[in-house]
Amino acid sequence: DTAVSQTPKYLVTQMGNDKSIKCEQNLGHDTMYWYKQDSKKFLKIMFSYNNKELIINETVPNRFSPKSPDKAHLNLHINSLELGDSAVYFCASSQVPGGKNIQYFGAGTRLSVL
Amino acid sequence: RKEVEQDPGPFNVPEGATVAFNCTYSNSASQSFFWYRQDCRKEPKLLMSVYSSGNEDGRFTAQLNRASQYISLLIRDSKLSDSATYLCVVNGPFTDKLIFGTGTRLQVFP
Numbered sequence: 118d119t120a121v122s123q124t125p126k127y128l129v130t131q132m133g134n135d136k137s138i139k140c141e142q143n144l145g146h147d148t149m150y151w152y153k154q155d156s157k158k159f160l161k162i163m164f165s166y167n168n169k170e171l172i173i174n175e176t177v178p179n180r181f182s183p184k185s186p187d188k189a190h191l192n193l194h195i196n197s198l199e200l201g202d203s204a205v206y207f208c209a210s211s212q213v214p215g216g217k218n219i220q221y222f223g224a225g226t227r228l229s230v231l
Numbered sequence: 232r233k234e235v236e237q238d239p240g241p242f243n244v245p246e247g248a249t250v251a252f253n254c255t256y257s258n259s260a261s262q263s264f265f266w267y268r269q270d271c272r273k274e275p276k277l278l279m280s281v282y283s284s285g286n287e288d289g290r291f292t293a294q295l296n297r298a299s300q301y302i303s304l305l306i307r308d309s310k311l312s313d314s315a316t317y318l319c320v321v322n323g324p325f326t327d328k329l330i331f332g333t334g335t336r337l338q339v340f341p
Contacts, residue, residue: 148327158316160275160331173328176289207274213327218263222274 123208123223130198131231138226140208148172149191150209150220151183160207166191167214198230204228209228232257237319237332244339247310252330252335254302263322264270264295266304269334270315278304278317 123140130136141150150173151163164185165173180196195202209222244250256264264281272330280304281287281293292305302319320330 148237157333159333160318162328162330165327167327171324213328217280218322218327218329219265219277222276224274 120226121208121210121221121223123206123226125226126224127227127229129229129231132198132200134198135194135196136198136228137195138206138208140191140193142189142208142210142220142221144210144212146210146212146221147183147188148211148213149188150211151191151193152207152209152222154205154207154225156204163227164193183198191218193227198228200230201229203230233332234258234320234323234330234333235321237335239333239335241336241338244309244337246309246311246339246341248339249305249307250309251306252304252317252319252337254304254332256265256300256321256330258303258318258321258323259300260324261321262298262324264302265320265322265329266291266293266302267320267331268315268320269318274316275318275331306337309337309340311341313337315338 121142148167150165164183168188169185175183185191205225209220211220244306265319266278268278269275285294290307294303317332318334
């Protein structure tokens with residue numbers, strides 16, 4: 118049973134389109150995250166949610182909108198996709214606050230914007 | 232200055248070698264420290280947490296020097312399966328934000 122699962126695994130789309138990536142965790146964690154890993158392999162946090170509440174919102178264009186319908190799900194919607202959005206997007210979860218911030222990652226979604 | 236700095240490598244070592252990676256971090260108030268491992272085209276996975284007293288997990292030893300803001304990872308008796316990118320990770324103070332280094336690539340050859 119996959120602990121953190123995200124779909125789709127691959128996403129190829131044209132500039133200007135809108136797309137969503139879904140993430141679900143079955144670890145019972147309270148906090149979920151979205152990260153972006155660019156072509157230089159640098160992994161940077163975008164957002165975190167604790168029990169459906171936005172906690173971390175890094176300097177990310179407002180074309181990116183996270184949505185957390187419940188604490189086990191954190192989806193990422195991207196409007197008006199640009200070439201620079203091409204990257205691997207990872208979802209993660211951890212049991213914080215109240216535990217060590219060990220984060221478990223999904224397998225990633227490879228987004229290619231053409 | 233980057234918040235977490237690592238030598239990107241690659242480190243090319245033969246099987247059985249001992250290899251050490253270093254990492255420095257800029258915020259002296261950082262609270263928790265980790266090494267993650269990322270295989271090619273895969274997600275990062277926790278390798279081990281790092282404690283001030285130093286800790287060991289089989290062939291892996293991690294050390295933290297808070298005074299110098301320096302973290303290290305030592306791998307003994309390298310295996311082919313150790314080939315991966317090793318990410319130094321720091322938990323910022325008063326936040327659940329993890330800050331990742333750019334990673335050090337290790338290639339173990341037969």
